[in-house]
Amino acid sequence: ASTLLLRNINEETHAQIKFLSEASTSMVERVGLFTIIVLGEVVVGIVNGASHLAMEWNLALVVFLGTFIAVGVWFNYFDFISHRKPKAGLSSYYSWLYLHLPLVIGIVGLGAGTVNLIEHIHDTVSIETKWLFFGSLSLVFISISLISATIIQASEHAIMTKTAKVLMLLCAFLAVVAGFIEINSILTLTVAVVLLIIPTAAGVIIWIREKPFF
DSSP: OHHHHHHHHHHHHHHHHHHHTOOOHHHHHHHHHHHHHHHHHHHHHHHHHHHTSOOOHHHHHHHHHHHHHHHHHHHHHHHHTTTOOBOSSHHHHHHHHHTHHHHHHHHHHHHHHHHHHHHTTTSOOOHHHHHHHHHHHHHHHHHHHHHHTTBOOOGGGHHHHHHHHHHHHHHHHHHHHHTTSOOOHHHHHHHHHHHHHHHHHHHHHHHHHHOOOO
């Protein structure tokens, strides 16, 4: 009787551990949806930040670049992370889940930095704003790279994913380096756009080379 009881307890324990260490499809969709909402709020903040300023060509360019940054983060996240379940195991599941926290913090910081750049478009970019912006961008790159290491990737995308992870860490480093350079608002946003394009462009190039179109 005691052996049967222990067996039942072990089975229940294993079942609970399995339940707590596996992400359901709806869970993955909710996390992705939450990320979309945060990115959407960033765009809304950029538009609101520019709405009370006199329209001129440099303001329009800064708003465009700021919006493109939000789109660039969206591309990188949904190209390499979204709709993919984390690997089996407690460590992979909770790493996948909680690494979204610094990712979201980075996205919000990017939005706040962009709004500050818009509001002080004619002024020299302050050290605080520059480090808020580039520090947040670096955090976004590092978070996406680490999250991509916790999810299940298709074998045919292994080279693309590995390359993207390395490039994102490189871009995170370059973002930190950019924080030491004296540049204006337009160049600050342009640097961020270029860095966000690099991993996605590399992924597209690798995908085209590996895709058997004919």
